[in-house]
Amino acid sequence: MSPPLLVSGGVAGSRCASCSYPAAPACPRCPACGGPSSETVFSPRGTVWASTLLHIGVAGRQPPFAFAYVDLDDGPRVLAPLEEARVADVGAPVVLIPSADHWCLAVLEENK
Numbered sequence: 001m002s003p004p005l006l007v008s009g010g011v012a013g014s015r016c017a018s019c020s021y022p023a024a025p026a027c028p029r030c031p032a033c034g035g036p037s038s039e040t041v042f043s044p045r046g047t048v049w050a051s052t053l054l055h056i057g058v059a060g061r062q063p064p065f066a067f068a069y070v071d072l073d074d075g076p077r078v079l080a081p082l083e084e085a086r087v088a089d090v091g092a093p094v095v096l097i098p099s100a101d102h103w104c105l106a107v108l109e110e111n112k
């Protein structure tokens with residue numbers, strides 16, 4: 001899975017003109033129905049669908065660190081590293097922010 005791309009105002013993606021299926025990163029063709037998609041920007045806010053704590057080095061990160069699948073409020077489910085090295089509660093509100101590497105970082109709203 002490619003990491004979501006943050007742009008001014010949110011997460012770069014696309015939405016299908018036929019079935020409204022959201023995708024991030026953007027896809028020229030809908031992954032669900034193959035119809036044409038238009039580029040859009042989704043909110044950087046969402047909720048944790050699932051998360052895990054990794055104890056091995058992956059993607060250049062030093063363990064332990066956590067990844068979360070985040071359901072964007074108005075968009076698709078994306079994968080992002082969590083700011084903290086711990087499992088987050090399912091449904092916890094998060095916001096995606098830029099990070100030093102090419103990934104964006106999911107920050108728990110309770111920490112803001």
Ligand SMILES: [Zn+2]
Pocket residue numbers: 016017018019020021030031032033034035
């Ligand atoms: Zn579609």
